[in-house]
Amino acid sequence: MHSIRPVIAGNGLAILLTIVFLLPTTAVFAFVASAPIDDLFAEIGVWFHQNYQWKLDEFDTIERFTKIGFALRAIIISVGISFLYFWISNWLNHGLARIRSKGSIGKQSLVIESIQPWIFVGPALTLLILFLLIPAFATLSLSFQEADGTPTVRNYAFLWDPSALGYVQFRLAMRNSLMWLILVPTCCITLGLLIAVLADSVRWGIIAKTIIFVPLAISFVGAAIIWRNIFAGGGIEAQQTINGLTPSYQIGLLKSILGHPPSYNEPLYNLKFWGNFFLMWILVWVQTGFAMVIFSAALRGVPQDTIEAATIDGASPYQMFFRIKLPQIYSTVVVVWTTLIVLVLKMFDIPYALSANDDDKLLLATMMENARNNWSIGGDNVDNLFASIAIMLMLTVIPNMAFNAWRIRREQKEIGH
Amino acid sequence: MMISRSLRHVVLALIVFIWIVPFVALITTSLRSEVASKTAGFWTAFTPTELGHSFRTHEKGQMNDTKVISGNIFERLNKDTSNFPVSGTVNSILFKGRIPDPNDPTKTVLIRKLVPAGEIMDVRGGDFVFETNGNFTWTFPELSTPKPKKLDAFIKQNPVFGDDAYIEVLFENKNVPNALISSFIVTIPATIIPITIAAFAAYAFAWMSFPGRDWLFVIVVSLMVVPTQLAFLPILQGFSGIASWATQLKQWLTDCELTNSCEVASKSFASLWITHTAFAMPLAIYLLRNYIVNLPKELLQSARIDGANHLQIFTKIIVPLSVPALASFSIFQFLWVWNDLIVALYIGPNNATDKVFPIRLQNQLGTFKDQLHLLNASAVISMIIPVIVFLSMQRYFIRGLLAGSVKGG
Numbered sequence: 051m052h053s054i055r056p057v058i059a060g061n062g063l064a065i066l067l068t069i070v071f072l073l074p075t076t077a078v079f080a081f082v083a084s085a086p087i088d089d090l091f092a093e094i095g096v097w098f099h100q101n102y103q104w105k106l107d108e109f110d111t112i113e114r115f116t117k118i119g120f121a122l123r124a125i126i127i128s129v130g131i132s133f134l135y136f137w138i139s140n141w142l143n144h145g146l147a148r149i150r151s152k153g154s155i156g157k158q159s160l161v162i163e164s165i166q167p168w169i170f171v172g173p174a175l176t177l178l179i180l181f182l183l184i185p186a187f188a189t190l191s192l193s194f195q196e197a198d199g200t201p202t203v204r205n206y207a208f209l210w211d212p213s214a215l216g217y218v219q220f221r222l223a224m225r226n227s228l229m230w231l232i233l234v235p236t237c238c239i240t241l242g243l244l245i246a247v248l249a250d251s252v253r254w255g256i257i258a259k260t261i262i263f264v265p266l267a268i269s270f271v272g273a274a275i276i277w278r279n280i281f282a283g284g285g286i287e288a289q290q291t292i293n294g295l296t297p298s299y300q301i302g303l304l305k306s307i308l309g310h311p312p313s314y315n316e317p318l319y320n321l322k323f324w325g326n327f328f329l330m331w332i333l334v335w336v337q338t339g340f341a342m343v344i345f346s347a348a349l350r351g352v353p354q355d356t357i358e359a360a361t362i363d364g365a366s367p368y369q370m371f372f373r374i375k376l377p378q379i380y381s382t383v384v385v386v387w388t389t390l391i392v393l394v395l396k397m398f399d400i401p402y403a404l405s406a407n408d409d410d411k412l413l414l415a416t417m418m419e420n421a422r423n424n425w426s427i428g429g430d431n432v433d434n435l436f437a438s439i440a441i442m443l444m445l446t447v448i449p450n451m452a453f454n455a456w457r458i459r460r461e462q463k464e465i466g467h
Numbered sequence: 468m469m470i471s472r473s474l475r476h477v478v479l480a481l482i483v484f485i486w487i488v489p490f491v492a493l494i495t496t497s498l499r500s501e502v503a504s505k506t507a508g509f510w511t512a513f514t515p516t517e518l519g520h521s522f523r524t525h526e527k528g529q530m531n532d533t534k535v536i537s538g539n540i541f542e543r544l545n546k547d548t549s550n551f552p553v554s555g556t557v558n559s560i561l562f563k564g565r566i567p568d569p570n571d572p573t574k575t576v577l578i579r580k581l582v583p584a585g586e587i588m589d590v591r592g593g594d595f596v597f598e599t600n601g602n603f604t605w606t607f608p609e610l611s612t613p614k615p616k617k618l619d620a621f622i623k624q625n626p627v628f629g630d631d632a633y634i635e636v637l638f639e640n641k642n643v644p645n646a647l648i649s650s651f652i653v654t655i656p657a658t659i660i661p662i663t664i665a666a667f668a669a670y671a672f673a674w675m676s677f678p679g680r681d682w683l684f685v686i687v688v689s690l691m692v693v694p695t696q697l698a699f700l701p702i703l704q705g706f707s708g709i710a711s712w713a714t715q716l717k718q719w720l721t722d723c724e725l726t727n728s729c730e731v732a733s734k735s736f737a738s739l740w741i742t743h744t745a746f747a748m749p750l751a752i753y754l755l756r757n758y759i760v761n762l763p764k765e766l767l768q769s770a771r772i773d774g775a776n777h778l779q780i781f782t783k784i785i786v787p788l789s790v791p792a793l794a795s796f797s798i799f800q801f802l803w804v805w806n807d808l809i810v811a812l813y814i815g816p817n818n819a820t821d822k823v824f825p826i827r828l829q830n831q832l833g834t835f836k837d838q839l840h841l842l843n844a845s846a847v848i849s850m851i852i853p854v855i856v857f858l859s860m861q862r863y864f865i866r867g868l869l870a871g872s873v874k875g876g
Contacts, residue, residue: 177748178690269807299508403829
């Protein structure tokens, strides 16, 4: 073993250097070499434009088809490069081992075997280190610096100094986060359990479940647009009614149900304080399907004999659920809860889409974005302020992270791998 | 027990109803005309609803030296916008004009009032009468050449739907097709690359032995909950460093200065692919490793004895057997990347043609504020692909969800 260490190190380094040099060069070369494909697509576009009645003018057609050409070669090249990596490094590993440890087959395979795992986990670990670990620590150090690099705690002043930038916003963001944290997971889990139980007891349950499930496939911005039709206020024409003579209507269904006159066109999600609850509801609407599916599976996994025993003892449906089934899926509830908590803490899209700059609706993630755009008062310090809020966001997630790591570790031990 | 059973149906039906209504709102609004969509709520689209319309009595220069002008309000309204034809009953017309002041006969007052069908009103000295079916006559005491008059009619309008909004956003507006293509450019590699990389890593974590394997795996998986926001700024700085370096290299290698095209953008599709790939690693490795580790170990051993190397074992044995796990993760990743707003906002391209769909939708919440039919049509288009993928591969998605959060095995 001792004598082959230098061989392993040498081969590893050779593979690493080849890959680091070869892959980016190949990628750039492939992009440059395949550029004529864009022109080819542009010509196809022009041909279509001339032979069919396009609504697009010729310039836009060329632009569109060039973009499609670019899309195709970008997809093929990027995917190809990632396959190429594994193929080349595997080939190099075998080839180098054969060259450098001639004769001894056992030595050869030992060299190959010690390098191969790192070829396989290498890209994943590199990406994680470069794009998660190092940036996380860089953000931490950035948050304790002025823009010019001198150490400071000024970026955290919003924690204690009422005159600091972001003092008010941070408090509002924390208040809102707390409300979101309590309400959204609670609602999702309650509704999810309710639907899981109800759907399993009626014949059309599968249809109901599919419908509840679909919002999971939709982007949060899409969900915001969907619910805008319900929460937003009166339309343009409705406001311009002539002397009250003409009929006018609300645009938002819920506002109409609440009896708001069309002239009152403040969207419900813009209401001071109460608007938060409408934003939360959108997330509940999206995520209930997730809770439902998992609870539905967990409930089906409850051992049949416990249910039969309870039936023989004459348990009512309520007792059956709260005394027999719920305790047995308790760990699943906890898992769903932690998943939803992380989701809520990182929530950005919904408040950003519907009430981007409203302090009253801030969450930590939207506060970060606002710090970047709106509070450029401290000179070039915005990035550092951004970093310090990111750290606050991280701190709120840490208890969850610790819990998750503990859970996974315990599971690994239970399975015995 | 019977009451409880029907109560179950009612409660479930109520919940499903609440879940469906927003979808109905979305699709209905996208199928209405611009005026209808911004004038009255989507639920009025299904029943006759009174809406205001403006029409001209006739075209300029159409009528010469005539005593009677007659026509039909609906014909006048529908001559241009044939895709959303107005039909129904005319309830009233808004009369705006001067009548003698009842208090002071020497003066006139400006009044506005709704004139019902059959009642004569004075328009430019002629008698204007209309019927509920839209026919109108405008009679003058002597031969004249009246200028066209624009009148506001209030019509109890029959429901009408059309696909105009879709045609407009797909073929006349450049942003939506561009966003669609951009989303594909981002999503396809950002789904395939992480699966490839994670599957190899998962195989190594499951079936190869190397120092520190178990601890590395725990660290990788616990990174799952690190908020990605924490990484944005340094990643961005890293990419702009690479971009300025690439710009210099391009300057040195090519004659780009002549065409002023040396600038290499730091926020690009490539930076999005790599970032999405990195962010997907923890979950992907976790899911795939837990699947691969449970495959029968004898397969691996017999393949090793037959002299297959790890790459061959991976491609010939592991990949075919792991299709369900690969499928469930790829749906996750596809949906996640397709629907992602925040990573694209910070790391992705920010020029108008390359914006991905969620960012475009976010912008359209502002630009289409008064064109709700377009906003909703655009949202529908953005949802079609993920919903189809989702519904057709629901089974794999659920399996992935369960593997990811119910248990570790």
